Amino acid sequence: xxxxxxxxxxxxxxxxxxxxxSGPRRLLRPRLSTVPAVQDVSxxxxxxxxxxxxxxxxxxxxxxxxCLSGVLHPTSGxxxxxxxxxxxxxxxxxxxxxxxxxxxxxxxxxLPAWDSFLANQAIYSIGAAEFRATxxxxxxxxxxxxxxxxxxxxxxxxxxxxxELAAAMLHRPAVLFLDEPTLGLDFDAQxxxxxxxxxxxxxxxxxxxxxxxxxxxxxxxxxxxxxIGSGRxxxxxxxxxxxxxxxxxxxxxxxxxTAEPVTVPGVDSLRQDGTTVVIRASRAEASAVAAHIxxxxxxxxxxxxxxxxxxxxxxxxxxxxxx
Amino acid sequence: MWRTYRGLMTVSWREAMAFRAxxxxxxxxxxxxxxxxxxWLTITRQTDPAGLDAGYFISYYTAAAVVNQLTSVWVxxxxxxxxxxxQLSTRLLRPRDPVHQFLCQEACRxxxxxxxxxxxxxxxxxxVPDFGQPRSxxxxxxxxxxxxxxxxxxxxxxxxxxxxxxxxxMVRRVYGVWxxxxxxxxxxxxxxxxxxxGVRAIAELSPFAATLATPVYTLTGTISxxxxxxxxxxxxxxxVILLVLYRALWFAGLRRFDAVGS
Numbered sequence: 001x002x003x004x005x006x007x008x009x010x011x012x013x014x015x016x017x018x019x020x021x022s023g024p025r026r027l028l029r030p031r032l033s034t035v036p037a038v039q040d041v042s043x044x045x046x047x048x049x050x051x052x053x054x055x056x057x058x059x060x061x062x063x064x065x066x067c068l069s070g071v072l073h074p075t076s077g078x079x080x081x082x083x084x085x086x087x088x089x090x091x092x093x094x095x096x097x098x099x100x101x102x103x104x105x106x107x108x109x110x111l112p113a114w115d116s117f118l119a120n121q122a123i124y125s126i127g128a129a130e131f132r133a134t135x136x137x138x139x140x141x142x143x144x145x146x147x148x149x150x151x152x153x154x155x156x157x158x159x160x161x162x163x164e165l166a167a168a169m170l171h172r173p174a175v176l177f178l179d180e181p182t183l184g185l186d187f188d189a190q191x192x193x194x195x196x197x198x199x200x201x202x203x204x205x206x207x208x209x210x211x212x213x214x215x216x217x218x219x220x221x222x223x224x225x226x227x228i229g230s231g232r233x234x235x236x237x238x239x240x241x242x243x244x245x246x247x248x249x250x251x252x253x254x255x256x257x258t259a260e261p262v263t264v265p266g267v268d269s270l271r272q273d274g275t276t277v278v279i280r281a282s283r284a285e286a287s288a289v290a291a292h293i294x295x296x297x298x299x300x301x302x303x304x305x306x307x308x309x310x311x312x313x314x315x316x317x318x319x320x321x322x323x
Numbered sequence: 324m325w326r327t328y329r330g331l332m333t334v335s336w337r338e339a340m341a342f343r344a345x346x347x348x349x350x351x352x353x354x355x356x357x358x359x360x361x362x363w364l365t366i367t368r369q370t371d372p373a374g375l376d377a378g379y380f381i382s383y384y385t386a387a388a389v390v391n392q393l394t395s396v397w398v399x400x401x402x403x404x405x406x407x408x409x410q411l412s413t414r415l416l417r418p419r420d421p422v423h424q425f426l427c428q429e430a431c432r433x434x435x436x437x438x439x440x441x442x443x444x445x446x447x448x449x450x451v452p453d454f455g456q457p458r459s460x461x462x463x464x465x466x467x468x469x470x471x472x473x474x475x476x477x478x479x480x481x482x483x484x485x486x487x488x489x490x491x492x493m494v495r496r497v498y499g500v501w502x503x504x505x506x507x508x509x510x511x512x513x514x515x516x517x518x519x520x521g522v523r524a525i526a527e528l529s530p531f532a533a534t535l536a537t538p539v540y541t542l543t544g545t546i547s548x549x550x551x552x553x554x555x556x557x558x559x560x561x562x563v564i565l566l567v568l569y570r571a572l573w574f575a576g577l578r579r580f581d582a583v584g585s
Binding site for chain 1: 331337
C-alpha cells in the first residue's frame with residue numbers, strides 16, 4: 001500500500017526580473033517571471049520502502065521533498081502522505097513525518113543539544129516515558145552520549161549532524177524525508193548516519209525518501225531510485241538495473257612517478273595533468289588498459305572505479321530526454 | 324498546549340540566561356527615556372508644561388524605562404530572517420506554529436531584563452516619598468495587566484509586520500515608519516498629558532498608547548481605576564484585531580512561501 005502518492009505535481013517559483021529600468025511603477029508592480037521547478041511529477045512509495053531520489057543540482061529534488069512535507073504549497077497536482085494532504089499541515093500529519101535537511105539547523109546554537117530535544121518534546125507533546133526511551137535509543141544508535149550536554153556551537157560538524165538527526169527523529173516519524181543527510185560529513189560520520197537510517201527503518205518499519213549526491217548513500221540504503229532532471233522524473237526503477245547498466249564505464253586514475261606523457265593504444269579518453277592520468281574505458285577494457293600502463297610506465301598508484309554518480313545520472317537523464 | 328508552553332518556557336529561560344550578559348548591557352544602554360526626561364526637566368525650569376512639575380516627568384520617564392525593559396520585543400527581526408532566508412522551513416515541519424516558541428523566547432528575555440528594572444522601580448517607589456505608585460492592590464493588578472497588554476501589543480504588531488516578509492524584503496524599514504508614528508502617539512516623545520485634547524484622543528484610540536502611556540500611568544498611579552480599564556479595553560480590542568490580522572497574513576503568506584536558500 002502506498003504511503004506516499006504524488007500525482008502530476010508541479011511547483012513554480014516567481015522570480016523578479018532584474019536589470020530592468022527601475023521606477024515608481026516597477027517598485028509597486030515589479031515584473032515577475034515564473035520558473036517551473038517541478039513539472040508533472042508522479043510516483044508512489046510503499047510502506048517500508050527506502051527510495052533514493054537523485055538528480056543534479058537544481059533538478060527539483062528539494063522542492064519535491066518540501067511539497068511532500070508540507071513546507072511548500074504545490075502549484076498544481078495532488079499529494080497524499082499517510083492519508084494527509086501535506087500543505088494543510090495538520091498536527092497529526094506533522095507528528096508522523098520528518099524532513100532532515102543537511103544544511104539546515106534546528107538546534108539552539110548556544111545551548112546543549114539536549115535543550116533542543118526538550119523543546120521538541122514540548123512541541124511534539126512527547127510523554128516523559130516515551131521521550132526517555134527514544135532519547136536512550138537515539139543516543140545508542142548515533143553514539144551521542146558525550147555530546148548531548150555540550151553547547152551546540154562547540155560541536156564538530158559530524159557531532160552536530162548526528163544531534164540534528166536525533167532532534168528530527170525524537171517523535172519517531174513513520175516517514176523520513178532525508179535531503180542530503182550526509183552533506184559535508186567525513187567518512188565515519190557518513191557511515192554513522194547510514195547505519196542509523198538502516199537500523200531505524202528496521203526497528204520502526206519506516207518509509208524513506210532520500211536525496212544525496214553521494215552514490216554510497218543511495219547504494220547502501222535504497223533498493224529503488226527515482227531520477228529527476230529539469231523538474232521531471234526521468235527514471236523510476238530498481239537501483240540494480242540502473243547501476244548495472246550504466247556502470248559499463250570505468251575510470252582509471254593513475255599517479256605516475258614522472259610527468260612523462262602517457263599513451264594507451266585504442267583509448268581516446270585520456271587526460272593527463274602532470275603526474276596524474278585519468279582514463280575512461282569500458283569495463284571489458286579496463287584490465288587491459290591498467291596492465292598496459294603498469295608494464296610500460298613507472299606507476300606510483302592506480303585505482304579503478306565506476307564513474308561518479310553525476311555522470312551516471314547525466315547519461316540516464318540525457319537518455320530519458322531522447323526517449 | 325499548557326505542557327507545550329511549560330516546556331518551551333523552560334528552554335527559553337535557559338536561552339535567555341545564556342545571553343544574560345548581553346541583556347545587562349542592553350539594560351545599561353537604555354538612554355532614550357532618560358534623554359527625554361532631561362529635555363522635559365529643562366522645559367519645566369522655564370515654563371509649566373500642561374501644569375506638570377519636574378516630579379511628574381521624573382516618575383513618568385523612570386517608569387517608561389522600566390516598561391520599555393518589560394515590553395520591548397524584536398521578533399520582527401526573527402520573522403524577517405526566518406522567512407527571507409528560508410530558515411522557516413525547519414519550523415514549518417513541527418506540529419506547533421513557530422510563533423509559540425518566539426513568544427516564549429521574547430517573554431523570557433523580557434522577564435529577565437524587566438526583573439532588574441521592576442526591582443529598581445519598586446525600590447524607588449518605596450524610598451522616594453513623592454514618586455508615583457499604584458494606590459491599591461487592584462491598581463497594582465491593573466498595572467500588571469497593562470504591562471502584559473503592552474508586551475502583547477508590541478509582539479503582535481511586530482508579528483503582523485513580520486508577516487509582510489512573505490511579500491517584501493525590507494519589512495524592518497516599513498516597521499520603522501510605523502514605529503516612528505508610534506513614538507509620538509505612545510507617549511515616548513511627550514507624555515499624553517502634554518498633548519492637545521484632540522491628539523490625545525487619537526493617541527488613546529491607537530494601539531500605541533497602550534504600549535507605553537497606559538502601563539506608565541498605571542505603574543505610577545496617575546490615572547483612576549476606571550480610566551485604566553477604559554484604556555485596557557482599547558488595548559484588548561487592538562490585541563484581537565492584530566491577532567486576527569496576524570493569522571490571516573500567516574496563512575496567506577504560507578501559500579506563497581518559497582523556502583528559498585535551501
